Amino acid sequence: MIRLLGLFLMLAAAPAFAGTLELSAPIEQGALVRGQTDPGAKVMLDGKALRVAPDGHFIFGLPRNAPAHAVLDVTFADGGGTRRDLAVVARTYDIQRIDGLPENQVTPDPETFGRVLHDIAMIKTAHAVDSDRLDFETPFLWPVLGPISGVFGSQRILDGEPRAPHLGTDIAAPPSTPVKAPAPGTVTLAEPDFVLDGGTLVIDHGYGLSTLYIHLSKIAVRKGDRVAQGQVIGAVGATGRATGPNLHWGVYWYGTALDPMLVAGPMPPAKN
Ligand SMILES: [Zn+2]
Numbered sequence: 001m002i003r004l005l006g007l008f009l010m011l012a013a014a015p016a017f018a019g020t021l022e023l024s025a026p027i028e029q030g031a032l033v034r035g036q037t038d039p040g041a042k043v044m045l046d047g048k049a050l051r052v053a054p055d056g057h058f059i060f061g062l063p064r065n066a067p068a069h070a071v072l073d074v075t076f077a078d079g080g081g082t083r084r085d086l087a088v089v090a091r092t093y094d095i096q097r098i099d100g101l102p103e104n105q106v107t108p109d110p111e112t113f114g115r116v117l118h119d120i121a122m123i124k125t126a127h128a129v130d131s132d133r134l135d136f137e138t139p140f141l142w143p144v145l146g147p148i149s150g151v152f153g154s155q156r157i158l159d160g161e162p163r164a165p166h167l168g169t170d171i172a173a174p175p176s177t178p179v180k181a182p183a184p185g186t187v188t189l190a191e192p193d194f195v196l197d198g199g200t201l202v203i204d205h206g207y208g209l210s211t212l213y214i215h216l217s218k219i220a221v222r223k224g225d226r227v228a229q230g231q232v233i234g235a236v237g238a239t240g241r242a243t244g245p246n247l248h249w250g251v252y253w254y255g256t257a258l259d260p261m262l263v264a265g266p267m268p269p270a271k272n
Contacts, residue, residue, distance in 0.1 A: 019076035020056075021084065028089035029066045030152055030259035032209070032251065034059055040077035046070055051130075051207050057137055059207055061253025062088055064153050064165060093153035093165070101158055112195060119194040126189040126202035126210065127252045133206030135184040138229055140263050143182050143213065144236060144247045145270040146173040152259035167257035168212065168250035175245040177236040179213055181227040182264060190223045192216075197248075198239025203227060211260075212250035215242040 019041060024034040035058045037043060043050045045060050052058045062070070066088050075081040108116065150170030156163045181203060188210065189202035199216030217237025227233055238245045251260045 019074065019078075019080065019082070021072075021074050021082055023072075023084070023086075026089060026262065027062070027086050028262070029062055029091045030064055030257075030262055031062050032059060032253060032258050032263045033062065035072075037074055038076055042075040044073040047073075051132075053134055053137070053207065055134075057134075059136055059209060059253065061256045061258045063256045063258075064093070064167070091153065093155060094151060095155050095157065097157045099159055116195045119191070119197065119200075122189060122191070123197075123200065123202065123212065124255065126204070127212075127255050129188050129204045129210065130208055130254070131186065131204055131206050133184075133186065133204070135186075135205040136207045136209040138183040138205075140182040140251075140265075141180070141229065142171070142264050142267050143179050143211075143233075143249055144171045144173050144177055145267060146171045146177070148172075148261070148267075149246055150248070152257075152261065168214075168248045169260040170246045170248050172244070172246045173236045175217060175235075175237055177245075177247075178232045179216065179234045179236060179247055181229055181231045181233050182211060184229050185211070185227055187221045187223050187225045187227060187233075190219050190221060192219055192239075194240055196241045198242065199234065199237060200240075201234055203233070208254040210252045212248075212252065214248045214250075215239050215246060217245075 019038040022036045037056045039056045043052050043058050050058050050060055068088055070086040072084040149172040150166055155165040183205050185203035185205040188204045191200045194200045197214035199219050201213040202210055204210045215237050216234040218235035221233050236245050236247050249260050251258045251263045
């Protein structure tokens with residue numbers, strides 16, 4: 001009885017924050033943040049509930065233009081909790097202003113335009129998949145090794161008109177170079193012939209994390225396939241609207257595009 005009372009007093013005197021909360025770095029615009037807390041804890045980001053895996057892992061993404069602050073609230077299974085104010089580091093993106101261009105905009109015919117909208121909607125649907133697979137916990141590998149020919153966040157402003165920012169990483173590689181799954185997952189979209197993107201794949205890694213591959217010359221998997229980390233999923237091409245053979249690689253947390261270079265880390269040297 002006395003021992004029980006002592007335990008009760010100890011619990012009552014314990015600080016409100018009795019559980020674990022660890023977050024990966026960097027906390028910056030475009031980053032995928034990996035968190036670890038106690039199993040059974042509830043996590044809210046800016047008032048919205050995040051999925052927490054049975055082992056306490058969770059993830060969230062910070063968009064290209066994420067505000068400077070975010071608030072993470074964690075409630076542990078014992079009722080205690082903690083609040084973490086996150087300072088989100090702002091990034092400088094490669095913005096090119098080009099003025100005085102000749103008017104060479106081509107208006108697509110209604111049929112092509114309709115197909116483009118359909119393609120976009122299909123990719124959006126794939127990014128919205130919210131599965132409970134734990135593949136997201138596997139650290140990512142690069143799907144292709146090669147020179148980076150396009151970076152996340154870059155944008156062109158033509159005659160004062162901002163164009164859509166570039167929301168992935170382009171890796172230049174010879175045509176037919178195998179593209180490998182950076183982490184295990186499930187194929188949620190496999191289309192050989194999108195108008196702008198050409199051969200297109202989306203892989204779901206669970207908990208809202210998905211990856212996008214476009215301009216592929218070959219697709220080696222089908223929708224619904226399970227893929228292992230490192231498995232060949234397709235080949236580099238220049239299909240769709242591409243300036244040359246490259247892999248456009250995108251990483252998404254639900255609909256939010258993240259910077260693949262921050263997710264995969266520094267690229268290892270290519271083996272010859
Ligand atoms: Zn690209």
